Amino acid sequence: MCRTKIIASLGPSSSTLDTILNLCREGVVGFRINFAHGDESVWGPTVDNILKVEGLIGRPLALIGDLRGPSIRLGDLDQQLLLKKGETAKLILSGKGSAEKREVPLPVKEVYDKLEVGDTILMSDGRVRLKVTDVFRDYIEVTALTDAAISSRKALVVANKEFNLPLLQEKDLADLNFALRRNFNYIGLSYVRRGLDVKIVKDIIRRSGNDKVKIIAKIETKSAVENLDEIIEASDAVLVARGDLGMNFGLEEIPYLQKKIIRRSLELGKPVIVATQLLESMIENPVPTRAEVVDVSTAVSEGVDALMLTGETAVGRYPVEAVRWLRRVVETTEEKLSISKFRDVNGLNARFAKGVTELAEDINAKLVVFSMFGNTARMISLLRPTVDFYVGTPDIHIARSLVILWGVRIYQVDASDYDEGLEKTYELLKSRDEIRLGDLVILAYGLKDYEQTIKLRRVS
Template identity: 50%
Template sequence: MTGYVNTKIIATVGPSSSSFEVIEQLASLGVSGFRINFAHGEPSLWKSWIEIIRETEKSIGRPLAIIGDLVGPSIRIGVLEEPITLSPGDVAEIVYGEKAKGGSERIIPLPLRRVFEVVEEGDILVMNDGRVKLRVIDVRGLRIRVEALTPARITSRKAIVILNRDPGLPALTERDMQCLRFALDNELDYVALSYVRGGEDIAVLKTLIANEGGDVGVAAKIETRSAVENLSSIIEESDIVIVARGDLGMNYGLEEIPLLQEHIVYETRRRGKPVIVATQILESMIDNPVPTRAEVMDVATAVKQGVDALMLTGETAIGKYPVEAVKWLRKIIRRIEERYPPQKFPPSDHQWAYASSIVETAERLNASHILVYSIGGTLPPKIAASRPLVKTIIGVGDVARARRLVIVWGLHLRHVVAEGYEDGLHKLIKELCRNGEIHPGELIIKAYREAHNKHVIIVEKMYGCN
């Protein structure tokens, strides 16, 4: 892999990318993190994927993040033996249960009793990222009759949104609790919570993690009206924010999604937090080896907005061309980054101000690298928030911290075991010299924290690699 890009790539693991050979290829092409969707599969399968990803880390020699995506308070249909195909005007029935034959019977199983208690005649049910709409025409006990407003192909485990209605589900289900324990037991790096409604949902999840003795980052998926309305509190509580455009498209008109993405990215970035954009990044590549021009434009927009990462979902999970999708995404990112530097925001706290001064010094002096050794992992995201145009390499003693940081914009991680900040920087520089990543004559910026919380910036010209 030649060159580097600042905007990170995250790939979802699935049937198309579940082998060591494919995952290693994706990582070699620049994928920094892998997502496991807990809505599909079961623990033994997820564990096998984790083992492959950790083995890939050793093979490529750099840390990789793993994100476990909790289902959250979602409404999902049960299992259909056959897909159900509807034309506008066709009628189907949603019934309480786990499974149904489907097909011409047009019976849709739904194993969530609460829905039958809150849904009303006239409600609009939205599925498949907003492309399928069903109108409720009758509710009788545990049976709901619906009329298709759009063409529809309904398959197992698809999410449903009741337009403009909150069913009042708990933030975490029993299944989520089981998946959370799995994530902690298997040392995942992040858990993402779906259908977040406010900062209190994230606070509850963090409390549960702390009570379990876990150490995992929390990502908030912004996909409901409540989440958009309570965005500030969610950003404050979260470690990372995800613009989940699929379900946003089911809760809002599709024409609203570009504006919502811009708003969420802007608000998250100006607070110095990492932000990811997900869903339908290169969706046509599920079936085709080349993206559409519209998809290329969409990726370019996200890169120009300065997102930390772009997350592929179906493209790498079930698509025919997972490797090609990553190649194309990387190619688009690199070209746009060459032309458009990201917007910079003024720092909003003292640590960000220190980080910003590191970046400003490096850019003004045209340094070749910013080198940082981090123990707690709090400074590097602030450096990234300043969007440095100088290559930034972070040495970290704890590999778990390195994995957490690797999906943040512009950071290049190295696992370096050291006795302290100065020792860590010394060892990091020796490793970079040995690998030919820095050279005599280059100007580098070193940053670290001394005793008594004293922050240091050192400008140094490399005279040798001893």
């Protein structure tokens, strides 16, 4: 199994039970549901299929719900609008538009109040570029700077401008409620601007009584990059959202920003995911480009916890093949290249995790941890151990949340205390031939400060 984990976004190309099963067989450990498209009636059956597949394969699968957030999106076009470079169209303050009349629906009043002549509007990860040529109270005239294909509900960004929209809108609250009722493990928070945004959503989740759901902060705006440290510290995990980053920054800055966000996340002790255009060409083609393969390999060697496919699996023609190629590149990179590590840690528990990890590496022992809440497992994962690393936990929700972390091989083990859980995890691994006769094994758990346990055992 890859140590760098694979997450797949689901959509029309991939929501059936058979496709989800095949994605898991190729190495997917978690699924993203993009709440910008569809609602509970659409996604409920998909969640059912994920849980059925989890039972079939006998391992936990993470559920990630991606909130739409304060994004600016088009309304509904009656059909796709195709513009040639230099052709004009209107953005109208309406929920519905007409391709024949070249009227594109943009039902967000705040945009009309702030747009100015000369502004550039970007869509489709920057492939569509429109220049504002005139602004009126209820419509905006634009000229295509490129050949453009414009379709319903596309998100847009205005270059060098941010809009003070509410963090969560009515749809977001409904989607969050659905995710909490269906026991999602992570909530993806879009267009985060500051650490307070994360704290607000965490407070909503806490008041719901579901304190196990974790927040993934998506870094995609200039404000997020400016407030990076406070956002990382407030979050449970971080996602490098390269699509919107590429519309808010120059493309030449994306490699530096990716490296900066990954490094800072790991230095501050938070898991980090990279997403968008990993294997973009595979939306239409059965094999990736050479450049895409190098890009994926670079992200792996930078030490990310997980790679997330988006359009490749949600709407692409080759979702299973895309995962297969991603897995092949990840496996080869992990075998042949070194992975970045950050081992400057503070605090007793973190130092315990570091000591256990380095001891296991020094004597080439397999590392087995039992964890009730996942804290020790998370700390060891952040150290990127070079030895096999297994985690047992009695809580399926904790198991699902840990499965996307680097290097973790997770098992649900029913136990009432740590000693029983550690022994049951050890016996389970023996029965599955994960640890074999003659192997050195370190068994460990941490309860709280000054109360950790470590055992060294040779399998006999």
